[in-house]
Amino acid sequence: MIQEAVSFTPQFAVAPVTKILWLIPAAPMVAAGVIALLKQPQRRTAAWLAIGSLSFSLLLSLMAFAHVVGGWAAHHAVRETVNFTWMQVGAANIALGWILDPLTAIMLVMVSFVGLLIFIYSVGYMAHDENYTRFFCFLALFAGAMLGVVVSNSLLLLFMNWEIVGLTSYLLIGFWYQKPAAAAAAKKAFMTTRVGDVFFFLGMVWLSAQSGTLLFYNHGSGALEGLALTGLLAQHAALGLTAAGAIGLLIFAGAMGKSGQVPLHVWLPDAMEGPTPVSALIHAATMVAAGVFLVARVYPLMQDGAAAGGTTTALIVVTWVGAITAVFAALIAIAQNDIKRILAYSTVSQLGYMMAGLGIGGVALGMFHLITHAFFKSLLFLGAGSVIHGCHEEQDVRRMGGLRKAMPITFGIYAIAMLALCGVPIFFSGFWSKDAIIDAAQRWNSSVVPYYLMLFGAVLTAFYMTRQVSYVFFGKWRGHQPAHESGKIMLWPMAILAFFCVALGIIGTPAWPWFDAFLGNQAAHLQMGAFASSEFLMMLLSATVVVLAGIGVAWWLYGNKSPAAGEPDALEKATPWIWAGLRDRLYVDELYGATVLAFYEWWGRVSDWFDRRVWGGAVAVVAWLFSLWAELNRFLDEQWVNGGFDKGCEELSNGGGLLSEVENGRVQIYLRILALAVVALAILLIWSSRA
C-alpha cells in the first residue's frame, strides 16, 4: 500500500449539499407515507412514487459523493455535520444530526443505486401481486430508514432508523402474511435482532451518560473525538476493557443481530420467506450490512486507543465472531436445497468476512467487501428470483436443472455474480475484497486461526456455489412445466449490477488502493509495481488454489450429473451423518427451541401461576382474615353498640343497593370499614385540634 506524506486538512465548513442531506432519507419516507394513503388499484402511481423518490435520493447521493471526492482530491478530510437539539432534559441537550464524510458518501451511493435497481426489478417481479401498493410502501420506507442509518451523525438517530429498518424487514418478510411460515419468520427475525438491539440500547444509554452526547462528531465535542473519547478510553469498565471497549462491544451485539453473526444468525435464512426482491435488497445488500457499517462508524470505540491495525479486546472479539461465522454458515450452505437459503447462508458467511475484515485490518478492509458484496449478492438474489419466476415459483434446486438453455441471459449474469462471490482472481471484484481480508488475516498478530478458518471458508464458498449452479443450470431439466426467461424490466437491472460485479474491483487493487485511501483520507497513486510484489503474488496463488479446489471438487461431484429429485445428494451418499447435520442447520434452531424458547414459555407459565396461586392466594387469605374480623365487628356492633353509627352504615349500603343489584354482602362490609376509617379520622382530627 502506498502511503504518502500528504497531510489532509480537515474540512468542517458545511457545503450546500450537506445542508440538504436530510432530504436523501426523507424523500423515500415521504413517498412511503403518500403510498400508504393510496388505494390498492393505484399501482402505477405507487411504483412511480417509490422509484421517483429513490431516483431523487440517488441524484443527491451522487452530488454528495462528488463533493466528498472533490474534497479528497484537494486533500481535504471532509467531515461536515449539521446538528440540532432534539430534546432538552435538565440543563443538557440531546442532539441529533447528519454527517457527510467518505464513509457516508460511499454507503449513500451504494444503497440508493442498488435500491433503485431492485425497485425497478420489483415492478416486474411483483406485477401479479394483489398487495402491490403496500409492497412499494414498505420498500420505500425501508429505503428511507436505511439511508437514515447512513447519514446519521448521532447514535440515537442511527438507532431510531435502525429500528425502523428492522420494522420494514419484519413487514416485508411477513409480506405474504397468510402463509404461517412467513408470519413466523417475520417474528423470528424481529425478535432475534432485538436480542442484539437491547444490548445496543444499553451501550447507547451508557455512552450518552458517560460522554454527555450521542453525536459522533461535533467539531471536537462529539463522542468519537476529542475529550469525550479520551474520557471513555481512560475509564476502566470490567474484564480489562475500557468504557470505550465495553460500549463498543455492546453496540457490536446490535450489529451481530442485524448482520446475522453466529449465534444470532438463525433469523436470516428464515427471512427468505419474503419476496425475492426483499431478500436481495434487505437481506443481502443493505440492511444486513448495516451492522458492518455500524461497527465501521463507531470504530474509534472499538479501536480503544490502539493504532491502526492494532489489536484490542473489542477488535479481537469482532474478528473471532466474524471468522467463526464465515465458516459456520458456509458449512451449512453446502447441504441446503432451497436456492434462496443457499444464498442466505452464503450472505451470513460473507458478513462474517466483513466483520473479520473490520477486526483485523480496519474500516476500509471490511467496508470494501461490504460494497462489492452488495452488488454480487443482490445480483445473485435477483438471478434466483428470475429462476424462481421462470420455474413457476419453484425454489428447490433438485427440481430444476439445465436452465442455461431455457434462461441463457439469466445464466450468464448469474455466472458472473457466482464467480465474483467465489473470488475468482483478477477479473472479479470479490477477489479483490475478500482475499484482501484473508491476506490481512495471515499477518494478524493475535492469532493465525482466523486466517485458516477464512481460507477454509473460501474453499467452501466456491464449493457450494458450484454445487448450486450445477443443480440449477446444468444437467437435465427435472421440473414439471418448461421454464421461461424473464422479462426485460427484470433483466436490465441485473445486467447493470453484473457490470459492477466486475468493474468495482478496479478501485481496490493493491496497485491503486483508491477505496482504502479515500476512506482513510490519504492520497492514492497508481503504482503497477505492487502487482509484482511477493505479497500480492502469494495472495494470488493461494486464492487461485482455493477457488480451483472448491470449484473442482464440486464440479467433479455434481457437474452435469446432478441427481434427480428423490435421489440422494452426492455428498449424502458419501457421509450421511455429516450431511444430515449440515442439512438440519447444525441443530442451532433446535438448541434454541429446547433452551431459550422453552425457558421463556415455561417461565411465562410460572409467572402466571405465581400470580394466580401465590400472590392471589396471599390476597385471599388476607381478605378472609379481614372478613372474619369484620364479621366479628358486626356481631359486636349489633349486639353491643347498636347505635346511630350502625344505622349510618345501613343507609350507605342501602344507597348502594338502590343504585345497583349489589347483593354481595362483602361489599357492605367494606363500605362499613371505609365509614369506620372516616369516623376514626374525624375523631383523631378533632382530638388533635383540641390538644
Add this chain to the structure above:
Amino acid sequence: MNGIHILTLLTVLPLIGAVIALFAGKHARGVAMITALFCLVVSLLIWVRLPAGGGIGMVERVAWAPSIGFEYYLGVDALGALMLVLSAIVTLMSVDASHRVHHQPGLYYCFVLALESFLFGSFTALNFFHWFLFWELSLIPAFFLIKLWGGPRRGPAATQFLIYTMAGSVALLVAFLAVFLSTGSMDFIQLTAMAQSGALEQAITAHLGPVSLWLAIGVLAGFAVKVPIIPFHTWLPATYSEAPSPVTMLLTGAMSKMGVYGLLRIALPIFGVQIAEMRAPLLVLAVATVVLGAWAAVAQKDLKRIFAYSSVNHLGYCLLAIFALAVPVYGVAGHTNQAAALNGVILQMFNHGITAAALFWFVAMIQLRTGGIRGLNDFGGLRKPAPVLAGLMGIVLFSSLGLPGLNNFVSEFLIFRGSFPLNWVAASVSVLGLLITAAVILNVIQKVFSGPTPERWASFPDLHHSERLALAPIIGIMLLIGLVPQLLLSTINPTVVNLLAHWRF
C-alpha cells in the same frame, strides 16, 4: 389567584355534565361527549397557560377548616396539567368507545363524567385532605362501572378492585395522620419544604418517635396498589379484563396514573430520604414489575389480560426511574441523569395513558364485531378482511412495543438514559422487559392478523369512517411525540428542574 377559578371550573364542569347525563336518557352519550370535549379544551387552556418557570400556577386557596389543617388549595405545574390533559383525552376516547352501552346509559355516562371530575380533583389538589377525598371518591364510580356493566365475573373483580385499593388507602391515611399530628400541616408544598430542610423528620421523631421509615412505607403501600407494584398487582388483570373495555380505558389510561402521580407529588417530596434508604429493595420490586409483568403476559390467552399485564410492565419503567433517581447526586452529570429519568417518567405516564387506552379501544372495536370474543387464539388472518384495522392497531401495538418514531420510545429512552448511570444493574436487568414485551406484542399480531383467515371471520367488517376519524388524532399524537418530543418536554422540563430542586434524598 386568577380572576377565573379555572381549576375549580374544570373539576365542576364534568359534575354538571354528570347530573345532566343522568336525566338525559338516550341523549346521555351526546351530553357526555360535549362535556368531555369542553373539559379537553379547558385542560388544554391550562396546559398552554402554565407559568414559564415550571412552578405551581393557577393557585386557588381558600381556608376551609384551618384549625384542623384543611384547606381548599389547588394548583398545577406541568406534571399536574399533563395529567389533566391526559384524563380529558382518555375520557373523550372512552365516551366515544362506549357504543355498546344500552343498559341505563344515563347512569353509565353519569359515572364516567363523575370519575373524570374526581380525577381532575386529585390531580389539582395540593392539600392532603382535599386530595384524599378525591382519591377515594374516584373509586366509587369506577366500582359501579365495573360492577354494573362488566363481564361475567364482574362481581368479584369489582370487589377485589375496591378492597384492594382501599386497603392501600388506609395505610396511606394512617401515615398521613401521623404526619399531620407531628407537623400540624397537610399542605404538600409546606411539607415538601419541611422535608427538604429536615424539619419534618425531626418533628415526627419528636412527636411519635423514630417512625419516619414506617410512615414512608405506609404512604408507599397506598401507591403500590394503585400503580401497581408487583406483588400488589393481583387485582389488576381481573379488573381490567372484567371491566367493560371503555372503562378499562379509563382505568389504565387515567386512573393508574394517580398512583405514579402520588409517588411524584407526595411520596418522593415528603419521604425522599426514607425512600432513598429503602432504594435497593424498592428497585428490586420495580425491576420485578418490569420483567415479571411482561413475562406474565406471555401465558395469557385473553387479549385484555395480555394488555393488562403489558400495562403493568409499562408503568414498571416509571417505577424503575422513580426509585433509581431517589439518591443524592453530585455534579452536572448527576443532575442530568435525574432530570432525564424524571422527564422520562412524566412523559411515559402520558404516553402509556394514550397507548394503553388506544389498545383497549381496539379491543372494544373487535369485541363489537365478534359479539364479545377476544381470545388470542380465536382469530387469525384478520388483516385480509380488515386491513385498516390491522394497520392502525399495528401502529398502536408498535407504539406499545417502543418503536422509535412513536411516542413510547422517547420516554423509555429517557427513563433508561437516566436510570442506567444511577443504577446500572437495575436498568440492565429491566431491558429484559423491552425484549419480552416485544415478543408478546408480535405474538398478538401473528395470532390475530396473520395466517389463513378462518371461514367465520371472512366477512369481518373493517373500521368504518367514523372510527377511522376518531382514531386519527390519537395516532397523530403518537407520531408527533415520537418525532418532536420537545413539544411536550419544553413544558415538562422546567417543572422537572423545579421539582428536583425541592427534593431531598
